[in-house]
Amino acid sequence: MSDFTTIGFNERKVDGDSLVTGKPVFAGDLDLDHVLHLALLASPHAHAKIVSIDTSRAEALEGVELVLDHRNTPPTRYTTAGQGYPEPSPYDARMFDTTVRFVGDRVAVVAADTLEIAREACGLIDVEWELLPPVLSIDDSIAEGATIVHPEEDASGIFDAARNIAGAVEAVVGNVEAGFADSDIVVETTCETQYAQHVPLEPHIAQSWMDEHGRLVIYTSTQVPFHARRIVSRVLDIPVHRVRVIKPRLGGGFGVKQEILQEDVLGLVTLRTGRPARWEYSRKEEFVSSRTRHPMRVRVKVGATSDGMITALEMDAISNSGGYGTHGLTVLSNAGSKTLPMYNKAEHIKFSGKAVYTTMPVGGAYRGYGATQGCFPLETAIDEVAVRLGVDPLELRRRNHIRTGETSPLFEELGEGRKGVEMTISSCELGKCLDSGAELFGWEAKRSRPKDEGRVRRGIGLSIHMQGSGIPEVDMGAASIKMNDDGSINLHVGATDLGTGSDTILAQMAAEVLGLPLGKVIVLSSDTDLTPFDVGAYASSTTYVSGTAVVRAATDVKQQVLEVAAAMLGSPADGLMLGDERVTSPDGQSVTLAEINLRSLYGADQKQIAATASFVPSESPPPFMASFVEVEVDIVTGKVTLLDYVAAVDCGQAINPAMAEGQVEGALANGIGYALMEEMVFDGSGRVRNADMARYKLPGTLDLAPIKVILVESHDPTGPMGAKSVGEIGINGPIPSIANAIYDAIGIRLTETPFSPEKVWRAMRDAGIE
Amino acid sequence: MKIDLTVDGMAVTAEVDPGETLLPFLRRLGAASVKNGCDNGDCGACAVLVDGRAVNACLFFAAKAAGSEITTAEALAGADGLHPLQTASLDLGAVQCGFCTPGILMTALDLLAYNPDPTEEEVRHWLAANYCRCTGWVKPVEAVLAAASMLREQEAS
Numbered sequence: 001m002s003d004f005t006t007i008g009f010n011e012r013k014v015d016g017d018s019l020v021t022g023k024p025v026f027a028g029d030l031d032l033d034h035v036l037h038l039a040l041l042a043s044p045h046a047h048a049k050i051v052s053i054d055t056s057r058a059e060a061l062e063g064v065e066l067v068l069d070h071r072n073t074p075p076t077r078y079t080t081a082g083q084g085y086p087e088p089s090p091y092d093a094r095m096f097d098t099t100v101r102f103v104g105d106r107v108a109v110v111a112a113d114t115l116e117i118a119r120e121a122c123g124l125i126d127v128e129w130e131l132l133p134p135v136l137s138i139d140d141s142i143a144e145g146a147t148i149v150h151p152e153e154d155a156s157g158i159f160d161a162a163r164n165i166a167g168a169v170e171a172v173v174g175n176v177e178a179g180f181a182d183s184d185i186v187v188e189t190t191c192e193t194q195y196a197q198h199v200p201l202e203p204h205i206a207q208s209w210m211d212e213h214g215r216l217v218i219y220t221s222t223q224v225p226f227h228a229r230r231i232v233s234r235v236l237d238i239p240v241h242r243v244r245v246i247k248p249r250l251g252g253g254f255g256v257k258q259e260i261l262q263e264d265v266l267g268l269v270t271l272r273t274g275r276p277a278r279w280e281y282s283r284k285e286e287f288v289s290s291r292t293r294h295p296m297r298v299r300v301k302v303g304a305t306s307d308g309m310i311t312a313l314e315m316d317a318i319s320n321s322g323g324y325g326t327h328g329l330t331v332l333s334n335a336g337s338k339t340l341p342m343y344n345k346a347e348h349i350k351f352s353g354k355a356v357y358t359t360m361p362v363g364g365a366y367r368g369y370g371a372t373q374g375c376f377p378l379e380t381a382i383d384e385v386a387v388r389l390g391v392d393p394l395e396l397r398r399r400n401h402i403r404t405g406e407t408s409p410l411f412e413e414l415g416e417g418r419k420g421v422e423m424t425i426s427s428c429e430l431g432k433c434l435d436s437g438a439e440l441f442g443w444e445a446k447r448s449r450p451k452d453e454g455r456v457r458r459g460i461g462l463s464i465h466m467q468g469s470g471i472p473e474v475d476m477g478a479a480s481i482k483m484n485d486d487g488s489i490n491l492h493v494g495a496t497d498l499g500t501g502s503d504t505i506l507a508q509m510a511a512e513v514l515g516l517p518l519g520k521v522i523v524l525s526s527d528t529d530l531t532p533f534d535v536g537a538y539a540s541s542t543t544y545v546s547g548t549a550v551v552r553a554a555t556d557v558k559q560q561v562l563e564v565a566a567a568m569l570g571s572p573a574d575g576l577m578l579g580d581e582r583v584t585s586p587d588g589q590s591v592t593l594a595e596i597n598l599r600s601l602y603g604a605d606q607k608q609i610a611a612t613a614s615f616v617p618s619e620s621p622p623p624f625m626a627s628f629v630e631v632e633v634d635i636v637t638g639k640v641t642l643l644d645y646v647a648a649v650d651c652g653q654a655i656n657p658a659m660a661e662g663q664v665e666g667a668l669a670n671g672i673g674y675a676l677m678e679e680m681v682f683d684g685s686g687r688v689r690n691a692d693m694a695r696y697k698l699p700g701t702l703d704l705a706p707i708k709v710i711l712v713e714s715h716d717p718t719g720p721m722g723a724k725s726v727g728e729i730g731i732n733g734p735i736p737s738i739a740n741a742i743y744d745a746i747g748i749r750l751t752e753t754p755f756s757p758e759k760v761w762r763a764m765r766d767a768g769i770e
Numbered sequence: 771m772k773i774d775l776t777v778d779g780m781a782v783t784a785e786v787d788p789g790e791t792l793l794p795f796l797r798r799l800g801a802a803s804v805k806n807g808c809d810n811g812d813c814g815a816c817a818v819l820v821d822g823r824a825v826n827a828c829l830f831f832a833a834k835a836a837g838s839e840i841t842t843a844e845a846l847a848g849a850d851g852l853h854p855l856q857t858a859s860l861d862l863g864a865v866q867c868g869f870c871t872p873g874i875l876m877t878a879l880d881l882l883a884y885n886p887d888p889t890e891e892e893v894r895h896w897l898a899a900n901y902c903r904c905t906g907w908v909k910p911v912e913a914v915l916a917a918a919s920m921l922r923e924q925e926a927s
């Protein structure tokens with residue numbers, strides 16, 4: 001492994017220079033002439049029917065070009081979820097519907113010469129509403145006689161519309177009842193997680209125009225350009241070949257840009273008017289009208305023997321999908337499938353769950369994708385098992401965690417909204433994660449010190465985690481490489497760098513195979529006209545899935561290079577060495593890549609050295625993480641402060657260690673926010689009360705001081721260059737680790753996030769701690 | 771009304787709408803590095819220097835900038851290459867999506883002008899009103915500290 005020339009090195013981002021010098025590389029930086037600005041009229045009601053809508057005053061306003069609402073737009077039912085086809089999310093939405101299902105839902109969109117005019121025109125639209133009973137919580141949704149959120153006949157793919165169930169799943173291994181009966185101890189807990197928003201620093205933004213050939217071009221900040229093209233084509237009923245989707249740089253996504261929220265409307269405006277159009281969400285709209293993390297209520301029951309072996313696991317989850325079922329079933333499934341297999345010694349496992357409709361903001365994909373919600377009760381319950389048995393929680397996990405060469409029956413029983421895929425763990429360094437994390441954190445020393453008794457009490461907690469590396473037998477990534485006359489390559493990938501650095505690590509993989517310096521790799525990512533297909537950036541798939549496609553394409557190109565060199569050197573191809581931009585024969589003669597390509601392009605046996613390769617994974621090797629946290633709790637104010645955070649991660653071979661660390665650090669930060677402060681707060685009618693970054697608190701420099709990340713040495717034999725994935729896993733650690741640390745500090749198990757001062761204070765008051 | 775000002779070293783005369791802030795004004799002039807993350811003074815993505823001090827462009831009335839010198843991240847790199855803040859950010863992996871980056875660089879530039887040798891704690895306090903959703907702040911803070919020491923070395927030699 002030490003022979004790598006670029007893999008494992010902290011290369012600079014290939015797009016870094018343009019980012020630090022502020023070049024116009026984002027979707028909003030493009031200035032189009034005669035552009036129409038779009039403004040959204042959002043629903044003021046959580047649940048209502050449009051009796052009538054009068055847009056005549058808006059249309060009469062000078063500068064207004066077009067007003068769209070349910071009367072002049074296609075009625076096709078679809079899902080905004082940018083997932084593979086056919087999507088595992090129900091077709092329960094329309095571009096504009098006659099019923100609105102959350103405060104912020106689309107009612108109408110105005111296209112006008114300026115944003116000010118478009119906004120003013122929105123205010124001139126008269127809507128007569130018939131208010132319907134709102135469904136504001138999971139309990140409202142599942143209550144006897146609850147209002148049905150999706151009674152419409154033309155929706156499809158809903159599990160049970162009459163009972164508000166968007167999706168449901170069950171997976172059973174062994175017999176949990178018998179398992180619990182045989183256990184020496186059984187621990188049960190139910191935890192609830194809250195509504196939260198991704199808050200990418202760049203809110204949703206997209207632009208559209210007709211190109212010189214009359215094709216629709218959509219320039220959009222999306223994680224899923226190819227899904228966007230497919231969905232726009234279907235909803236607007238225009239052929240795929242009439243649509244081109246281009247993804248420039250993204251200002252963050254975290255899952256929220258895996259939704260098709262603007263592209264359909266922009267496309268229609270441009271098709272109808274022939275004019276370019278621009279739609280930029282305000283920060284408030286990003287909070288109110290885009291997507292959120294699915295809040296969940298998850299019950300976990302764990303059975304164990306007195307010697308600390310986990311024998312039975314049950315998880316039962318209810319997810320609040322909001323007004324539409326986007327990602328409902330799959331996020332729900334991952335609450336179990338990306339947590340329970342870690343404890344694979346358990347012979348009896350049951351996972352069941354449902355995603356229910358409410359008339360609240362819509363859940364979408366959000367980094368962690370259900371694992372974040374599921375690991376909270378699971379890791380809390382495992383901690384409690386350790387406490388009751390008097391075993392070090394670190395030791396309990398050591399005894400029970402999955403290992404290389406082992407499997408979990410759940411891999412096959414539970415996939416993303418359907419059966420999964422049988423899989424043997426090809427690499428698991430969770431043991432190393434626990435050891436090295438505990439050492440850096442000082443677990444032993446901190447555990448053995450006497451408990452604090454004053455106003456400020458310290459506590460420590462840990463948790464272990466897994467995620468996946470793409471969706472097996474579903475995800476597909478492809479890459480094309482062509483070599484130029486100076487030996488440089490163009491690497492074209494459908495993979496979507498959303499700020500993660502995937503362009504860079506994919507370039508590093510190609511450079512490694514072809515013996516090139518990184519500067520000779522010209523990356524182009526995500527233009528549906530120019531790059532091959534890729535499902536896009538989600539499910540921690542890019543490094544593993546798209547990366548394997550890149551390695552395959554590069555290997556093919558390498559073979560072609562060697563064949564040309566063989567002819568030039570008069571030496572058989574299989575004895576030649578490629579490195580340092582040249583091919584060398586066993587007798588020491590060599591030709592440079594430039595010479596090889598000059599010959600190939602202009603000289604003899606002319607052809608373009610190029611290859612395209614695809615990859616569909618047959619498994620999804622999980623990355624693993626051990627997460628350690630020290631907190632202090634002020635028992636007068638209830639404030640929880642982080643003192644130390646160590647996360648040790650097995651992501652396989654880190655292609656670019658600094659970037660891999662950055663992924664974990666950023667995910668931890670987001671998870672810490674979710675654990676301690678981030679929460680969408682609603683009034684009694686379902687309206688978000690804190691739709692700005694002043695009142696919706698993100699963690700900043702002062703909240704995140706002590707994060708330390710360790711990447712343990714690991715190599716996955718199935719991964720490209722030994723890599724797995726790293727983008728999501730970090731976000732799962734903070735909630736359970738902090739919950740366990742708070743328990744250690746004050747002896748209270750908090751079961752509802754965020755652990756705000758008020759909640760902690762109330763819990764302490766109820767428990768009589770003062 | 772029209773105002774005269776200097777933007778990244780260029781004399782500019784431009785029309786300002788009443789009530790217009792520097793954020794749309796500068797973007798209209800082509801300064802794409804001035805990012806809109808909230809248009810509400812909450813995120814720091816729009817930070818620029820007005821006469822050497824960092825301000826959130828979305829809160830600063832453009833009319834008030836008449837006669838001022840505005841510096842954006844686009845002027846940070848000089849003829850001899852990237853500024854140490856930019857170099858350190860790239861070398862230490864402090865840039866992910868990069869949407870927050872121009873604002874952070876300008877805020878940090880202001881810090882280093884006044885305090886060339888800040889502690890980590892001082893850097894964290896100074897950047898407390900900038901938001902970065904991608905990085906978790908470990909690397910951006912390290913980059914500011916590394917840039918500070920690069921600048922001090924340059925100064926000394």
Ligand code: FES
Nearest residue numbers: 807809813814828
């Ligand atoms: S855009 Fe100015 S502070 Fe956020």
Ligand code: FES
Nearest residue numbers: 867870902903904
């Ligand atoms: S790098 Fe994306 S917000 Fe900071």
